[in-house]
Amino acid sequence: MTGATLSTPHLNTEPPRSRGRRELPEGAGNAALVFGAWLLLVLATTITRPDFISHQTLLSVTFTMSVTGVLALAQALVAISGGILDLSIPTALILPSWLAVTLAALGWSSWLVVLITVTTGAAWGALNASIIVWGKLNPIIVTLGTNFAGLAVMLLVFQSAQTPLHSGLSHFGRGYFLGLPNIFWPMLLLLALVGFLMRQTRYGRRAVAVGGSPTAAKSRGISLRKTRFAIFGSAGALAGAAAVLFTGSNANFTPNDGTNYLLSVIAAVILAGISLSGGRGHLWMILPSVGFLSTVPVSLVFFGLNDNWQTVMQGAILIIAVAIDGLRQKRLAR
Amino acid sequence: MKPTLRPRRFMRTALTGAIAGLTLLAAAACSSGSTVSSSNGKQNQKFKVCMATGGAGLDWMKGQGDVARVLAKRRGWDYVELSNNNDAATANKNADVFIQDKCKAVIEFNGQPSVNPVLAKKFAAAKIPVITYDIGQKGWYFLGIDNKKAGEAGGAALGRIAKQKWNCNVDLVVSSEAAAAGVVNQQRTGGMRQGVKSVCPNIPASKYVSFEGNGLLSSAQPAARALLAAHTSAKRILVVGINDSGVVGALQAAEQLNRASQVIGWGQDGSLISGSNVNPHLAGSVFYFLEGYPVYAFSKILDKIAAGSPPAVGDDTHNNPTVLLPPCPVTRGQAAKIPAMPQRIKKLLAAPNGTTEDSLFCPNHS
Numbered sequence: 001m002t003g004a005t006l007s008t009p010h011l012n013t014e015p016p017r018s019r020g021r022r023e024l025p026e027g028a029g030n031a032a033l034v035f036g037a038w039l040l041l042v043l044a045t046t047i048t049r050p051d052f053i054s055h056q057t058l059l060s061v062t063f064t065m066s067v068t069g070v071l072a073l074a075q076a077l078v079a080i081s082g083g084i085l086d087l088s089i090p091t092a093l094i095l096p097s098w099l100a101v102t103l104a105a106l107g108w109s110s111w112l113v114v115l116i117t118v119t120t121g122a123a124w125g126a127l128n129a130s131i132i133v134w135g136k137l138n139p140i141i142v143t144l145g146t147n148f149a150g151l152a153v154m155l156l157v158f159q160s161a162q163t164p165l166h167s168g169l170s171h172f173g174r175g176y177f178l179g180l181p182n183i184f185w186p187m188l189l190l191l192a193l194v195g196f197l198m199r200q201t202r203y204g205r206r207a208v209a210v211g212g213s214p215t216a217a218k219s220r221g222i223s224l225r226k227t228r229f230a231i232f233g234s235a236g237a238l239a240g241a242a243a244v245l246f247t248g249s250n251a252n253f254t255p256n257d258g259t260n261y262l263l264s265v266i267a268a269v270i271l272a273g274i275s276l277s278g279g280r281g282h283l284w285m286i287l288p289s290v291g292f293l294s295t296v297p298v299s300l301v302f303f304g305l306n307d308n309w310q311t312v313m314q315g316a317i318l319i320i321a322v323a324i325d326g327l328r329q330k331r332l333a334r
Numbered sequence: 335m336k337p338t339l340r341p342r343r344f345m346r347t348a349l350t351g352a353i354a355g356l357t358l359l360a361a362a363a364c365s366s367g368s369t370v371s372s373s374n375g376k377q378n379q380k381f382k383v384c385m386a387t388g389g390a391g392l393d394w395m396k397g398q399g400d401v402a403r404v405l406a407k408r409r410g411w412d413y414v415e416l417s418n419n420n421d422a423a424t425a426n427k428n429a430d431v432f433i434q435d436k437c438k439a440v441i442e443f444n445g446q447p448s449v450n451p452v453l454a455k456k457f458a459a460a461k462i463p464v465i466t467y468d469i470g471q472k473g474w475y476f477l478g479i480d481n482k483k484a485g486e487a488g489g490a491a492l493g494r495i496a497k498q499k500w501n502c503n504v505d506l507v508v509s510s511e512a513a514a515a516g517v518v519n520q521q522r523t524g525g526m527r528q529g530v531k532s533v534c535p536n537i538p539a540s541k542y543v544s545f546e547g548n549g550l551l552s553s554a555q556p557a558a559r560a561l562l563a564a565h566t567s568a569k570r571i572l573v574v575g576i577n578d579s580g581v582v583g584a585l586q587a588a589e590q591l592n593r594a595s596q597v598i599g600w601g602q603d604g605s606l607i608s609g610s611n612v613n614p615h616l617a618g619s620v621f622y623f624l625e626g627y628p629v630y631a632f633s634k635i636l637d638k639i640a641a642g643s644p645p646a647v648g649d650d651t652h653n654n655p656t657v658l659l660p661p662c663p664v665t666r667g668q669a670a671k672i673p674a675m676p677q678r679i680k681k682l683l684a685a686p687n688g689t690t691e692d693s694l695f696c697p698n699h700s
Contacts, residue, residue, distance in 0.1 A: 049564070051564075051566060052564075054563065054566055056562065056563040056566050056591050057563045059559075059563070059590065059591050059592070060556075060559040060560055060562075060563040060591065063556070063559060063590050064556050064559070159393045159395070159396055160393060162609075162611045163611075164610075164611060165610070165611050165613075174589060174590070176592075181590065249555075249586075249590065250551060250552055250555065250586075251551065251582065251586060251611065251613065252551045252579060252582065252606060252611075253551065253552055254550070254552075256420075257550065257552040260550075260552055260553060297556065297557070297560050298559075298560040298563055298564075300560075301545075301560040301561050301563070301564045302564050307545060307546035307557060308546070
């Protein structure tokens with residue numbers, strides 16, 4: 001897995017180099033925390049119910065990870081570049097999903113459907129970016145507004161949508177590769193690819209620089225507008241990719257279904273140690289973060305706990321993660 | 335001063351205004367739905383019926399409003415429609431609007447029944463009679479399905495399949511719940527379990543398990559996946575639930591875990607049993623023809639209220655309902671012959687006054 005170590009001190013847009021002395025890589029503490037929590041959860045559940053370690057559990061967790069993972073990656077891009085949060089993720093997921101199933105029902109080729117779905121997501125991101133950049137408005141307020149507007153428009157257009165049972169999307173969503181769901185692999189691939197691009201390309205490093213300190217980035221000749229456009233457009237395209245995975249694995253959905261993902265996506269990003277104030281974070285950390293969050297509900301069932309505990313746990317994890325992020329910010333400020 | 339600043343500022347102001355406008359528009363659309371009125375200059379003399387639909391996301395919720403609007407128009411009544419948006423606070427706000435709007439009668443479909451006692455108090459103080467669909471409330475005309483009977487009919491049908499296929503040797507009876515629906519959930523899913531038991535009485539109580547699916551496929555699917563993963567030894571599984579979406583979510587979860595051949599489901603509400611996209615493991619469902627409820631509301635209650643002789647309030651969902659509708663359990667094969675909802679609405683509205691969907695489309699009454 002490619003890990004993108006991203007932090008604002010590298011404003012020279014060059015990859016970070018060794019400083020000649022042995023030190024823990026940045027974010028190692030957070031990685032140990034998340035992996036530790038995940039391992040502890042798996043161990044505790046296995047001790048209680050040895051049948052927890054099974055292919056069924058693996059399938060259950062990986063199915064849940066797939067869509068959430070790609071959406072968390074989109075959210076992480078926005079956060080790392082200083083966009084704080086994209087609250088229009090629900091619409092960014094459902095709007096392309098609706099288009100995808102509509103085109104699939106009309107018999108369009110699956111590849112074309114995928115292309116249009118991803119492009120629609122990118123267009124949605126570009127719409128957000130244009131309002132934020134040209135209006136110089138707070139991204140949270142803008143994306144909250146566009147999410148409301150998008151949801152309302154979708155409700156005018158459709159009440160519920162169905163993925164055609166015999167479409168390529170549906171076949172892909174129900175298939176397996178190397179014993180894991182088909183939809184899990186694009187998530188892994190995108191995580192590796194985006195992580196690599198963020199670290200190895202000029203655009204990626206610029207995005208991190210803009211997130212860390214827009215003023216410093218601007219003084220070094222980085223265009224804030226272009227960077228924001230690129231980031232929101234890419235995040236939208238990723239949401240479009242998540243829509244492909246979502247429609248493949250959900251035969252029926254409503255305009256409101258995207259909201260189910262928002263809390264877990266934000267929790268995953270914060271838990272991954274990606275700073276909401278921008279400029280810091282490791283994209284690869286999304287994998288254990290989403291993995292941990294996707295394992296929690298399965299573990300709760302094995303523990304025999306009520307479903308409502310899932311929401312309680314998710315909320316608690318979010319609060320703890322935000323608190324840790326706050327502590328981290330304070331430590332950095334010193 | 336740079337001359338380029340002004341257009342930029344204008345652009346910014348315009349964008350801000352556009353966003354604010356869009357947000358307000360969207361918030362209005364999302365929170366209260368559309369308001370439709372056939373009022374003209376003489377609106378004070380007209381009978382005004384106000385309807386709070388359940389919300390967005392399910393076709394039949396919109397269908398209930400569409401049918402009511404046409405029936406009100408045919409009678410020359412004013413018609414106001416708001417959406418409860420599946421939200422208790424919105425339902426409460428809508429009640430205030432109806433009272434201020436001087437509605438003569440209100441139809442409520444409120445899927446968040448916890449707030450109904452509050453609404454009932456307000457409407458009672460304003461002396462506005464209320465018809466409630468499917469969810470009973472003291473002092474309101476109950477019009478709806480006998481949820482328990484609907485559950486039992488579906489459960490018994492699924493039990494018969496289990497008996498025929500597995501001789502009732504069932505490893506697991508999974509129930510897809512929606513706790514927020516309150517008593518409707520208890521009656522419907524409880525009725526389904528009861529129905530299964532009536533045919534297969536020897537299934538041990540420990541084999542009955544449930545999960546929270548919120549009545550939505552997207553919520554039911556991951557929850558059911560987790561539940562099925564925790565029961566790997568179960569090879570013969572029956573799935574019941576509050577509605578088709580919740581049941582199909584569990585069936586899809588089984589497919590995703592490579593256990594599709596181990597499950598058979600029977601749904602409720604008929605929303606996913608017809609059309610070309612029916613899940614192959616959904617054996618049947620129970621139709622209520624929800625979109626046709628306004629036919630009963632108008633002919634059996636509202637016409638009488640408008641004429642000045644309101645019927646006695648029957649508010650007990652089981653023992654004393656005002657109008658109790660017959661559930662219509664159908665197998666997958668039978669459902670294929672029932673038209674899709676838009677066609678059903680068209681045929682219903684074209685039929686003579688008072689004709690019900692049950693009489694038009696149900697192949698076998700329970």
